[in-house]
Amino acid sequence: MIQPVGGRVTGVLSNRCGSIDSDHYGVDVAGNSGMAIGAAYPGTVTFAGWTSGGGNTVTISHASGYVTRYLHMVRQASVTVGQQVGQGQLLGYVGSTGNSTGPHLHFEIRRNGAVYNLAPAYSCGGTVTKGAPINLPFADLAPADAIPExxxxxxxxxxxxxxxxxxxxxxxxxxxxxxxxxxxxxxxxxxxxxxxxxxxxxxxxxxxxxxxxxxxxxxxxxxxxxxxxxxxxxxxxxxxxxxxxxxxxxxxxxxxxxxx
CATH class of the missing domain: 2.120.10.30 (TolB, C-terminal domain)
Structure with missing residues (x-):
């Protein structure tokens, strides 16, 4: 998988970089409102709409039981439910909708319903580059251009x-x-x-x-x-x-x- 946006990390798993929050299931990357968000990996859009906490949200189902979520988009998603997306394809734009204190992307990964541990790849105050590989071992996940197993x-x-x-x-x-x-x-x-x-x-x-x-x-x-x-x-x-x-x-x- 690749980084969906670039910017400064302001929240990590179970930690909002200043306050512990066991219900924080992903990573927050701050950025200017309107920055483009790309899909971390090829998959199928299973949700594109509004959630009370996440605001404008997209959920993508991937191979081998992986799911990614993209929250707080500035406006309605650029994709629709059922649509196939490629790695890096535009999903929407960074915003601050829902329960948010400023423009950022909240990004989550789950596998077979369980929260995937993103902690080793992110640190509070660190920066990430859009499109760079996420430095985590994604078991059973083939390269993005491979034919699915x-x-x-x-x-x-x-x-x-x-x-x-x-x-x-x-x-x-x-x-x-x-x-x-x-x-x-x-x-x-x-x-x-x-x-x-x-x-x-x-x-x-x-x-x-x-x-x-x-x-x-x-x-x-x-x-x-x-x-x-x-x-x-x-x-x-x-x-x-x-x-x-x-x-x-x-x-x-x-x-x-x-x-x-």
Whole structure:
């Protein structure tokens, strides 16, 4: 992970740099109002709105059970729930909304619901540089540009489950009825009742890629290719919103693969 902003540290875990506070779960970095805040690591926005203490707040879910939070933004976030963000991508701007005594970013990291100990990487009165690596060991977290280590299965009720990292908890990603799940890169695809759906990451929004009840086989590529068999014909497209291309007709196709 990287530092979301640069500035002077005015609060650390359980300590507001002058007063002990066991409910202070992150680090405070003071800065001028309007300074840009970047995502510490790629992930999916799971909250973007107002909290009574944190003011304008963004929460991002990452691989391997990690979650980061960004509080006190000057105005509404620059991202929306369900949006995939890259490392360093703009989330909003430093402010003093909510329970705050001046412009700063309150930054938290949690893993599997537990507060992550930021103390070794920050000291009261010290400074941090935006974009610099956070000097902490993030177990099971791959480099930001790596393909996620993702696992998925479908149970007997047709519920598809997925998780990023072998030690993360399983998450249900549909309500049931799936007969197949396919993974590649950050994309997850599934087949239900002859229809093909996909999403970009575990917390992304489902997109109906091919409906009509005729899909019998699906494939997904990390390069953004999607493919399916419908009525014995092979169709593919690069990108979720592109037009489908007929790759093989004749009604004889039963199995497909796509790469790149």
């Amino acid at each position: 993702r696992f998925a299965f479908v149970n007997s009720a047709g519920v598809a489950f997925a998780k990023d990292g072998a030690y993360s908890p399983w998450q249900a990603i549909n309500a049931g009825g799936a007969t197949k799940v396919a993974l590649s890169g950050n994309w997850i695809g599934w087949l239900q009742s002859g229809n093909f759906y996909a999403k970009d990451g575990i917390h992304g929004q489902w997109l109906p890629l091919a409906e009509g009840g005729q899909v019998s086989e699906i494939a997904v590529s990390g390069g953004g290719w999607f493919a399916f068999v419908g009525g014995g014909n092979y169709f593919a497209k690069q990108g979720a919103y592109a037009a489908w291309l007929t790759m093989a007709g004749g009604g004889q196709v039963s199995e497909i693969a796509v790469n790149g």
